[in-house]
Amino acid sequence: MSRAEILNRELIKYRYLIEETGTFLISGNDAVARGAIEAGIRIAVSYPGTPVSDILAAISKVAKYHGIHAEWATNEKVAYEIAYAAALTGLRALFSSKHLGINVASDTILVSAYTGVNGGLVIVSVDDIHPWSSQNAEDTRYYARLAKIPCLEPTSPSEARKVVKYAFEISEELQLPVMVRYTEKLADTYELVEVEPIDKHAKLREAEFRPDPERYVMIAPHTRKNHPILNSKNKKAEELFNDCVFNEIIGPEEAEIGIVACGVAFQYVMEAVEKLNIGSKVRILKLVTTHPIPKKLVKEFLKSVKKVLVVEEIEPIIETEIKAIAQEENYTHPIYGRRSGHIPREYELTPDTIMKALADILTINGKNFDIKINIPPRIPHLCAGCPHRISYLAIKQALKELGVRGIIVGDRGCYNQGVHPPLRAIDTCIAMGASIGMACGFYHAGVKEPIIAVIGDSTFFHAGIPPLIDAVMHKANITIVVLDNSITAMTGHQPCPTTGRTAVGDQAPVMRPERIAEAIGVSYIRVVGTSDFHELVRILKEAIRTKGVSLVVIRSPCALELVRGGKISRKYVIDYSRCIECETCMRVTGCPAIIQEDDKIVINAYECTGCGLCKAICPVNAIEEAKVIS
Amino acid sequence: MDIVLTGVGGQGIVFASNLIATAAIISGYKVKLTERKGLAQRGGSVLSFLRIYKDTNVSPIIPISSADLLLGFEMMETIRNIRYIKPGGVVVMNSRKIYPVNVKIGMHKYPSEKEVREILESRSLKYHIIDAQKIALSVNNPRGENVALIGFASGLGLLPIDKDILIEAIRIRSPPKYAEANIRALEKAYLLAREVR
Secondary structure, X not given: OOHHHHHHHHOOOOHHHOOOOEEEEEEHHHHHHHHHHHOOOOEEEEOOOOOOHHHHHHHHHHHHHHOOEEEEOOOHHHHHHHHHHHHHOOOOEEEEEEHHHHHHHHHHHHHHHHHOOOOOEEEEEEEOOOOOOOOOOOOOHHHHHHHOOOEEOXXXXXXXXXXXXXXXXXXXXXXXXXXXXXXXXXXXXXEEEEEOOXXXXXXXXXXXXXXXXXXHOXXXXXXXXXXXXXXHHHHHHHHHHHOOOOOEEEOOOOEOEEEEEOOOHHHHHHHHHHHHOOHHHEEEEEOOEEEOOOHHHHHHHHHOEOOEEEEOOOOOHHHHHHHHHHHHOOOOOOEXXXXXXXOOOOOOOOHHHHHHHHHHHHOOOOOOOOOOOOOOOOOOOOOOOOHHHHHHHHHHHHHHHHOOOOEEEOOOOHHHHHHOOOOOOOOEXXXXXXXXXXXXXXXXXXXXXXXXXXXXXXHHHHHHHHHHHHHHHOOOOOEEEEEEOOOEOOOOOEOOOOOOEOOOOOEOOOOOHHHHHHHHOOOEEEEEOOOOHHHHHHHHHHHHHOOOOEXXXXXXXXXXXXXXXXXXXXXXXXXXXXOOOOOHHHHHHOOOOEEEEOOEEEEOOOOOOOOOHXXXXXXXXXXXEEEOOO | OEEEEEEEOOXXXXXXXHHHHHHHHHOOOEEEEEEEOOOOOOOOEEEEEEEEEOOOOOOOOOOOXXXXXXXXXXXXXXXXXXXXXXXXXXXEEEOOOOOOHHHHOOXXXXXXXXXXXXXXXXXXXEEXXXXXXXXXXXXXXXXXXXXXHHHHHHHOOOOOOOHHHHHHHHHHHOOHHHHHHHHHHHXXXXXXXXXXX
């Protein structure tokens, strides 16, 4: 690649999704987006979630150029259904989701395998297995087994691009949805990726649905008929995978130890083997097609090695399946991995964990000099000016004034940062929409405290409406607070039903949680902002005291949106002639804009967004407004 | 060559790693760059691994005790990630302290400069502590801490990349209105490092 080329290509961020050829420094997620576009997708659907959001965020930027329908769907189940139906019409469709969203979509995924598809349908599943920003550390490869669909695990961004294209091809060959699964580390790793031209043929297909009730109407008799068809498709997939070019065997013909490596962990294995200088003793099977497992290939590999280490993330799935194959083959040598305790059961792997496992098995020296240093954590916080901080302090103030502790049932979004000090404002956080369902459960269990469910707007539309219906129908005495910042903030400001625009920038109707609540029959509904803290407290107290389901929508834009949009019109400063140095403003709010400088408390003029919370809670009225002179 | 970049969200670490990566590519190297952004909000810990290589097998994660260079944008985060530096490696640390909320409300104590120096001294490594913000401000670039840190490392001869190519990368990567200010910060820190060297 010439210098001129690099200079040229770096200019436009999404150029890697437009050019026919070239080499680009892109991430695993970017490479997947490119692979899907090369495959000629016409539909791309997702719901935001770290670490998968980048895929649809990128595709949506070039969707109109490529003639792709790209959207952030209401939730992952809806997203998958859109992609699946499009694939029934013969188009190629991409559904991308983080592991927790696969749970949401699983109801449809598990049945869709019985009908199969016509156009290629690829499920991209990114597992946050450490986890860095998820409620659990799940291995979605189990779903490929539950659904009986193929699962492919690319080992690098460059390979991910090719694997996605291959996934579309075999999806059409087998007439099955295909899962491409990788972990967070691959999603966020950048390397130079060479791209190939875009498939114009697939891109130009006409959608056509040919009715075939026995295939598409999954009533039990049809399902019974389709089940053996699904199983035979899996048999065919296994045969394909025995000769798949992505599976590679590396190293000497016969070796002291064989390593079966999947996903990004293959790279850790290669580095560990090189660092330990044991290349002559090790034979490696890079396994990309992990479901159905290619038995013939694995059997041949087992014959050439005297022991085996299986490296995968994060559950011992391949390890267990290889043990089953070994049993069939009377292979009696040891098979190491998580079951033997050589690979840790939790957290993401690193080259160090692999070096340690190999050193233990081969009884060689492979220790790294790690040190433990006692350094305080950096506890995450809500941004300066975040309206959620105001809402939480108002809820706590309302409860305090009512003389009760209350139970604050949390949900998924930025606002689960409210658990951290100094707010310490939520008592649970489990799954999307679970706040309202759990609030009902606490009530029906007979909890005497006020029960307050706190849920964001995107989450409310994702999974909060069915439990709200349940609450009204069964007369739960709960208060629901919808923190409506009219965007999916946590995952990078993707639009949602309250935003008024779609992923590709088209106008959309603005949907309001209070209108839905009204239609369902919630009797107490109030909509407030965050500019008047004391009024907010008053309304919350009223809502908590109201019998039955009460709903308060706190509508206030995300502070980051205000900053980016240049909409900060005021800032606050401390009047030191009145300040009594009680530090209430800093210690109660934990606002990052309020800092200690030398011996005094200062409001950082650069960080302050003018939310006014510190002014509202200052006991001596020592904080005042300063005009912004732009 | 393995470089660890660490600090706090909002300090421009992602930009800095991309800058060095771009310059390394122009210089004919392969790169692997991994960012741990954790939560998307500002103010969280950021850790970035940049591996510049030619023919070796490198993975996205730098093994413990094997980085050649650690660019520390913030004091506490630098110390937190000191485990990655190899014996004889170099730490270039910004003297900036950003107190997390847990320190501000008195739950934890921020390590003192003396403690920080003691930890650095206890490891077999070379270190330089600079006031990157001061350097950036001296050339009228209030957001140029990140580039100043890179310039200083370059002036010490720690990067396998010519300064001119770093400047070229700044022109490619910076929004046009910040490019010249970033180049000034890089040049200034580069010269200061030459004096130390």
